[in-house]
Structure formats: C-alpha cells, structure tokens
Amino acid sequence: MDDRIAHGVWKRLSPTPVSLRYRMPDGILVWVYWLIGLSLVTYLSVYIVRRYREYAFAALTGFFIIYLGASQILATRIIVFDLGLVTFFAPASVFVYPFTAQVIDMINEVYGERMTYVAILIAFATQILLMIFLAIGNTLAPAPFFGYEEAWQNIFALSLRITAASWMAFLIAANLDAYIFARLKRRFLRREEAFSGNALVNPYVWLRSSASDAINLTLDSLIFVTLAFSGVAPLLPLIIGQIVAKNIIGFLDNPWFVWYKSMLRKEEAGLEVA
Numbered sequence: 641m642d643d644r645i646a647h648g649v650w651k652r653l654s655p656t657p658v659s660l661r662y663r664m665p666d667g668i669l670v671w672v673y674w675l676i677g678l679s680l681v682t683y684l685s686v687y688i689v690r691r692y693r694e695y696a697f698a699a700l701t702g703f704f705i706i707y708l709g710a711s712q713i714l715a716t717r718i719i720v721f722d723l724g725l726v727t728f729f730a731p732a733s734v735f736v737y738p739f740t741a742q743v744i745d746m747i748n749e750v751y752g753e754r755m756t757y758v759a760i761l762i763a764f765a766t767q768i769l770l771m772i773f774l775a776i777g778n779t780l781a782p783a784p785f786f787g788y789e790e791a792w793q794n795i796f797a798l799s800l801r802i803t804a805a806s807w808m809a810f811l812i813a814a815n816l817d818a819y820i821f822a823r824l825k826r827r828f829l830r831r832e833e834a835f836s837g838n839a840l841v842n843p844y845v846w847l848r849s850s851a852s853d854a855i856n857l858t859l860d861s862l863i864f865v866t867l868a869f870s871g872v873a874p875l876l877p878l879i880i881g882q883i884v885a886k887n888i889i890g891f892l893d894n895p896w897f898v899w900y901k902s903m904l905r906k907e908e909a910g911l912e913v914a
Contacts, residue, residue: 667722674735681739682746682896686903689750697751701759704743705766711737712767712806716795721885728877730885737860738890741853742897744817749901753822760814764807771803805867809860817856824848839902849897850890857886 681703689696711733721730748756774796782789825832825848832844839845861882865875 670735678739678893678896681743682900685746686900689904697747697755697759700743700747700750701762704740704747704759705763707736707740707743708763708767708810709770711740712770715806721881728881728884730881734882734885734889738853738857738886738893739896740814741817741856741890742849742893744814744856745821745849745852745897746900748818748821748825749897750904753818756818756822757815760811760818763814764811767807767810802868805864808867809864812863813856813860816859817852820855821848821852824851840898842898845898845901846894850894853890853894854887857890858883861886 685696685700685703688699692699714733714736715731717732718729719732719734721728721734744756744760747759751759778793778796782792824844828844828847832842835842835844861879865878865882869875869878
C-alpha cells in the first residue's frame with residue numbers, strides 16, 4: 641500500500657484527542673467561569689456570615705475589593721459584546737464590575753447602611769493604593785532583557801483623567817446604591833416579612849436589589865464616560881454600550897443576592913438603623 645494512502649487511512653481511523661473533541665467554545669467557557677465565581681463567592685459569604693459572623697464584614701469587604709480591583713484591570717481590555725441581534729463594544733470589566741453592586745447589597749443586608757459606607761470607603765482606599773503601586777512600577781527602569789515593556793506601559797500607563805473619572809463615578813454610584821437599598825428595605829420591610837413564600841420568590845427582595853443596582857450601574861456609566869471621554873470620543877455610543885452591558889450582567893447577578901438572602905436566618909439579616 642502506498643505510504644501516503646496508508647497515512648491517510650490511519651489519520652481517519654485515529655481517535656481525535658479528547659482536548660479537541662470536547663473543547664468548550666470560548667463564549668460558553670466565559671459564562672461557566674462567571675457562574676462558578678458568583679456561586680463560590682455567594683456560598684462562602686453565607687457560610688462565613690452564619691459560622692463566623694465576627695469576621696464576615698471583613699470577608700465580604702475583601703470580596704468587594706477583589707471584584708473592584710479586577711474590574712480596574714479588566715477595564716483596559718475592550719471586548720465584543722454580542723447579543724445576537726446587536727453587537728457593541730465594552731470593557732471586559734462589564735462581566736465583573738456589576739457584582740460589586742451585589743456585594744454592596746450583601747453587606748447592607750447583614751450589617752446595614754452605615755457599615756456599607758465604611759466598606760465602600762475601604763474599597764476606595766485600596767484602589768488609590770493600587771494606582772500608587774502601579775505608578776511606582778511604571779516609573780522603575782525595566783530590565784534590559786524584559787521584552788514586554790511597551791505592552792506593559794500600553795496597558796498599565798495611568799491616565800489621570802480616566803482614573804479620576806473612575807473614582808468619581810464609583811464613589812457617587814456605590815454610595816447611592818447603599819442609600820437606595822437601605823431605604824427600600826425600610827419602606828417595604830413589613831410587606832417583605834408578611835410574605836409567606838420563600839425569599840427566592842419574594843418580590844420585595846428582588847425589588848430592592850434590582851432597583852438599587854440598576855441605578856448604581858447606570859449612574860456609574862453616565863458619570864464615568866462623560867468625565868473620561870468628553871471631547872475625546874462620541875459619548876452616546878459609549879454610554880449606551882456600558883449601560884446596556886452592565887445592566888444585563890447586573891440583572892443576571894440578581895438571583896445570587898436572592899439566593900444569599902434566602903440562606904440567611906432572619907436574625908442574620910436584621911434591619912440596621914443608620
């Protein structure tokens with residue numbers, strides 16, 4: 641038999657490597673990672689609140705800081721956000737940043753409005769430190785054999801205007817989120833407690849989380865894009881893209897807060913007086 645024919649027959653009969661046959665599409669893989677991340681943080685948060693309540697505020701604030709810091713880094717990469725009927729561009733942080741609004745709600749639910757403001761302030765301070773450390777790293781002379789200096793500077797070079805816009809948007813939107821969530825909780829507390837079903841289907845739990853988060857994410861996008869890109873780029877497409885992307889992910893995040901609420905005992909989710 642001709643060697644080429646034999647080789648062709650062997651290739652057809654040889655099994656495809658498992659890694660090729662079962663490789664998950666990148667789009668699906670992103671959502672799998674997203675689901676795992678949200679589920680892990682939510683479950684750990686409930687576990688720590690129920691078992692180690694004295695450490696839970698620090699743990700929840702730590703999760704808040706991790707998501708916020710990851711958002712700052714991922715914001716440097718622009719991705720295609722494909723909804724099927726419409727496609728637009730947005731920072732990769734849109735998959736991560738909306739969950740910061742959920743963590744604000746999780747802290748608010750257990751520790752109240754006042755401690756939520758403390759968590760926001762702590763998180764903001766860590767972002768200032770992050771920018772300081774990056775600035776230090778950017779000013780140090782690179783090693784002569786380091787071949788990625790240009791790429792590093794392109795990604796992590798600090799823009800004072802964009803950084804200031806990001807900080808301003810975060811402070812205003814996050815604090816407003818905490819304020820609205822607490823007010824809605826007070827406003828509908830009796831109706832929520834009178835609801836006979838599980839928290840998973842309690843409309844008042846869904847209301848305060850989804851409403852406060854939508855305002856947070858929308859206002860954050862409006863302030864950030866306006867301050868960062870006014871006079872530099874067309875504002876409307878950027879604002880619409882960020883608002884739509886963040887609110888879609890934010891809406892999909894909501895079941896994790898409701899799940900978190902449903903797993904807490906009543907005394908663990910008491911109403912704190914600000």
